[in-house]
Amino acid sequence: MAELTLRAVRKSYGTVDIIHGVDLDIADGEFVVFVGPSGCGKSTLLRMIAGLEDITSGEISIGGRVVNDVEAAERGIAMVFQTYALYPHMTVRENLSFGLRMNGNPRADTDRRVARAAEILRIDALMDRRPKALSGGQRQRVAIGRAIVREPEVFLFDEPLSNLDAELRVQMRVEISRLHSELGTTMIYVTHDQTEAMTLADRIVVLRAGRVEQVGRPLELYGNPTNQFVAGFIGSPRMNFLAAETIGTIGGGTRFRLVNQGGAVIVLPLDRPPAPGEAAVIGIRPEHVAPAGAGDCDLPLTLDVAEHLGSTSYLYANTQAGEPVVVQAAASDGARAGERIAVSIPAAQALAFDAQGERLR
Template sequence: MAELSLKGVVKRYGSYEIIRNASLDVADGEFVVFVGPSGCGKSTLLRMIAGLEHITDGEIRIGSTVVNDVEPADRGIAMVFQSYALYPHMTVEENLAFGLRMTGNPKVDTQRRVQRVADILQIRELMKRRPKQLSGGQRQRVAIGRAIVREPQVFLFDEPLSNLDAELRVQMRVEISRLHKELGTTMIYVTHDQTEAMTLADKIVVLRGGNIEQIGAPLDLYDNPANQFVAGFVGSPKMNFMSAEIIEATDHSVTITLLNQGNVRVTLPVERPRGGSGERVTLGIRPEHFVKAGQGDADLTIKVDVAEHLGNTSYIYANVTGGEQIIIEREESRNETNRDLLTVAIRSSHAFLFDSDGNRLR
């Protein structure tokens, strides 16, 4: 087991910068998830930690060793690939033992380790099968097994569940979480699925365009997003964003008017208000933070476009002018149907304000 740190890590292809000045500390035994949209650099960052990509600048440290120029095999890491990357011509047992066998590990120890992994992952009955005779979930388990058998200091997972169906993904997610508890090893996990990130991580690293946008515990990111991107990326359904304009800014509050919502006015508590009257801002509200009319700080009347009733909860979709879509989550709304007019209220304590650059006004 080991801690890991990145200091000012940069990756450039020619003049194109893929990763910009990434710094991060991962504690021993921590489960860290890199999350972000496609092309944000999360897999590149993981591959740089693995040593499969060289870093252009900065420093990567695993344990107390700077590993910038250390061969991938000597970094004490094991990686689980998105495509499983199993050796197709070998049985499960051979896949698990291959690395150890090739490096001259004693046969008895190899056998012991392989059997242990088979027990941990409950794949004993699959040992004589080849990858093509396994289901997606079983293959993923073998791929994880191949990583465990190396007894690494750090596990790296590159979107390991993205090829599985929804049900299996949930099941494997729980298994990976259980595995982390059992092994207690440092794990770094890449995904574009924010639900996976929220459920698995001790710490989430949100990336966009090669930049680390925010690092924090899942609920910290949810409750206190640093900017509009993180606010929109974390949470499902995603946060609603409404165009607004500042009417008045005082020492500790800002009053805005919602431009596409009939100029409804809301006053929000803001510690350090920036900008003055007339400045364009964006109001963010999570779907579950709307309350019944009259119970909040400002009422909003919307026309229901589509209502999805999921049993325990409902999602109301409303299209308003300016192309803004509002999603409202309500527990007791089974009677709402299309084209109903619905009045809900906004609580200013549960709303976020972002400036025109997407930075949060706190």
């Protein structure tokens, strides 16, 4: 078990910077998820921690030891790959024990570790099969098993569930969560799926274009994002963003006019209000949009598409100026396309961002 520290870690290929200086402290036993859109550098960062990619500058330490120049094999980490990367010509048992056998680990200890991993992952029945005779979910279990037998200080997962179907993904998510609580090892998990991030992580690191946008506990990111990118990335369906213009202050609040809403005005309590006339963006999550009259700023909308999921309904609507707004409503099968509906934004749940996407507080 080990804590992990990144200090000003950078990566560039020639003149192209991929990772722009990442600072991060990961506590012993913590489950940290790197999340971000494709190409944000999250996998590269993980591979740099693993030692499969060199770092251009900065410092990575694992368990208090700087590992910049330590070979991947000696870093005390184990990695689970997106494509499983199983040895195709070996049985499950051989896959699990290969690394230990190659390093002259005593036979009895190897057998014990393999048996334990098989038990944890419930793959005992598959031990003599080859990877090609396994389903995707089983292969991923074997890949995780191979990581477990190494008894690493840090587990690294590189999008391990993205090749699985939706149902299996949910199931494996639960298993990985259970694995973490059983082993208590530090785990770093890369995904582009914010649901995985929200459900698995102790802490989430949101990355965009090689920069850390925000680090925090899942609900902290959900409730208190530092910028519009994080606000939009965390949460599904994503947060609604409405173009606004600062009008001025009134009492302790700042008045914003929603420019695409025909003059609707919302007042948000901000400590540092922007200057009147400045452009802004008001964010409200679909689940926070209230029925007309129940909030602080009523909006008339035209319904485009309604998705009725049974327990809840998502209404995809547009303002008069064509700005899309998604509303999560209690189960109702009343709403039909083309219908006019009225909703309201509760000021307490709304967030304000400046024109650059930074949060206004």
